[in-house]
Amino acid sequence: MRRIGALIFPGFELLDVFGPLEMFGLLDDAYSLTLVAETAGPVRSGQGPSACADATIGDGPAYDILFVPGGAGTRREVGNTRLLDWIAGASECSEFCLSVCTGSALLAKAGVLDGRRATTNKMAFAWVADQGPKVHWVRQARWVEDGKFITSSGVSAGMDMALGAIAVMHGPETAEKVAGWAEYSWQKDRDLDSFAKMHGLA
Amino acid sequence: MRRIGALIFPGFELLDVFGPLEMFGLLDDAYSLTLVAETAGPVRSGQGPSACADATIGDGPAYDILFVPGGAGTRREVGNTRLLDWIAGASECSEFCLSVCTGSALLAKAGVLDGRRATTNKMAFAWVADQGPKVHWVRQARWVEDGKFITSSGVSAGMDMALGAIAVMHGPETAEKVAGWAEYSWQKDRDLDSFAKMHGLA
Numbered sequence: 001m002r003r004i005g006a007l008i009f010p011g012f013e014l015l016d017v018f019g020p021l022e023m024f025g026l027l028d029d030a031y032s033l034t035l036v037a038e039t040a041g042p043v044r045s046g047q048g049p050s051a052c053a054d055a056t057i058g059d060g061p062a063y064d065i066l067f068v069p070g071g072a073g074t075r076r077e078v079g080n081t082r083l084l085d086w087i088a089g090a091s092e093c094s095e096f097c098l099s100v101c102t103g104s105a106l107l108a109k110a111g112v113l114d115g116r117r118a119t120t121n122k123m124a125f126a127w128v129a130d131q132g133p134k135v136h137w138v139r140q141a142r143w144v145e146d147g148k149f150i151t152s153s154g155v156s157a158g159m160d161m162a163l164g165a166i167a168v169m170h171g172p173e174t175a176e177k178v179a180g181w182a183e184y185s186w187q188k189d190r191d192l193d194s195f196a197k198m199h200g201l202a
Numbered sequence: 203m204r205r206i207g208a209l210i211f212p213g214f215e216l217l218d219v220f221g222p223l224e225m226f227g228l229l230d231d232a233y234s235l236t237l238v239a240e241t242a243g244p245v246r247s248g249q250g251p252s253a254c255a256d257a258t259i260g261d262g263p264a265y266d267i268l269f270v271p272g273g274a275g276t277r278r279e280v281g282n283t284r285l286l287d288w289i290a291g292a293s294e295c296s297e298f299c300l301s302v303c304t305g306s307a308l309l310a311k312a313g314v315l316d317g318r319r320a321t322t323n324k325m326a327f328a329w330v331a332d333q334g335p336k337v338h339w340v341r342q343a344r345w346v347e348d349g350k351f352i353t354s355s356g357v358s359a360g361m362d363m364a365l366g367a368i369a370v371m372h373g374p375e376t377a378e379k380v381a382g383w384a385e386y387s388w389q390k391d392r393d394l395d396s397f398a399k400m401h402g403l404a
Contacts, residue, residue, distance in 0.1 A: 015224035022217035025249025047227025048235040052252040156386035184358035
C-alpha cells in the first residue's frame with residue numbers, strides 16, 4: 001500500500017487533482033489518498049468548489065508518492081517559501097514525485113527538477129520554464145518520466161500520466177484494467193501530444 | 203450565466219463530479235458551480251478525499267442546471283426519500299438535468315426519467331435499470347440526450363457529456379475550445395461506446 005499525499009492550495013485546478021486521484025483510488029488496495037494543504041479544512045479551487053485537506057504540511061512529509069497539481073494558484077505559490085521547502089522535503093522522502101499541468105512550476109521552483117527532463121501545461125509553458133532554468137523542459141509530450149519524477153502536460157493529461165504511473169508500479173495490464181473501470185480511453189503513448197501544436201509549441 | 207447545482211453525498215465518485223465541473227468551470231463567464239449536499243461542509247468521496255458543500259438541499263432548488271454524479275453511495279441514496287424529493291423538485295425547476303454514471307439511478311428513482319431515454323455506468327447497468335422500470339435504458343451510448351435530460355455512461359464519460367451539454371448550450375465550437383484548454387481529446391460522438399462491449403452489454 002502506497003500513501004499518496006496530494007497537495008492542494010487556493011486556486012488549484014479541479015481536474016488536475018481529481019482525475020489522477022480517481023485512477024489511483026480505483027486501486028484502493030494499492031493506494032491511500034490524502035489531501036494536504038498549508039492548513040487543514042476547506043481549500044477553494046480555481047473553479048469555485050472547495051476540497052477539504054485532511055493533513056497539513058506541518059505534519060511533515062510521510063508520503064510514498066508526492067502529487068502536485070497545477071492551477072492559477074501556482075502563480076502565487078511559486079513565491080511561498082514555506083510551501084516550496086515542504087515540497088523539497090516531501091519530494092526527497094518520496095518513492096515517486098508526480099505533477100500535473102503547472103504543478104511542475106512548483107517542483108521546479110523547489111529545485112527538485114534541476115537536471116531532469118519534465119513537461120507542463122502547453123498554454124503556460126514559457127512561464128513554467130522560467131521557474132526552473134536548470135530543468136530540461138520538454139515542449140511536446142503528454143507526460144515525461146525521468147527517474148522517480150513523472151510530470152504531465154495540462155489538466156486532462158494528468159489522467160494519462162496517472163495510468164502511466166500505475167503501469168510503472170503495477171504493470172500495463174493493471175493500468176488498462178483501471179482505465180476500463182473508469183470507462184476511460186487511455187492515451188498510453190506519452191510522446192503523443194497534439195496539444196503542443198495546437199498551442200504553438202510544435 | 204447559468205447556475206449549476208452539483209449534488210454530492212457520502213461515497214460520491216470523484217471524477218464523476220470534478221471532470222464535468224472542470225469543463226463547465228473553464229467557461230467561468232457562462233457557469234457558476236455550487237456543491238450541494240444534505241448538510242453543508244465536508245462530504246467524503248468513495249475514494250477518500252472530501253469535498254465541501256457550500257449549499258444544502260434545505261436551501262431549496264434554485265439551479266438552472268441540476269447535476270447528479272454516481273458512486274458507491276448511490277446504493278444507499280436510492281432509499282433516501284428526502285434526497286429523492288429534492289432531486290424531483292430541483293429537476294422540475296431546472297433548464298437542464300445532467301447525470302454521470304450511477305447518478306441516473308437517483309434520477310430514475312426520483313421518477314423524473316419515466317418515459318425518457320437514458321444511460322448509465324456499463325458495469326452497474328442491471329442495478330440502475332431496476333431503479334427505473336419505466337425508463338428506456340440505452341445499453342450502448344457514451345451519453346444520451348432526451349429533452350432537458352442528459353445522462354452519461356460511467357465515470358470519465360461525464361467529461362464527454364459535459365462538453366456535449368456545452369455544445370447544446372453554446373455551440374460545438376465553444377465545446378471544442380474548452381476541450382483544447384483542458385488538453386482533452388473530446389469523444390464527441392455520443393453513440394460511440396466501446397465500454398458497452400467491454401462490460402458485456404453489446
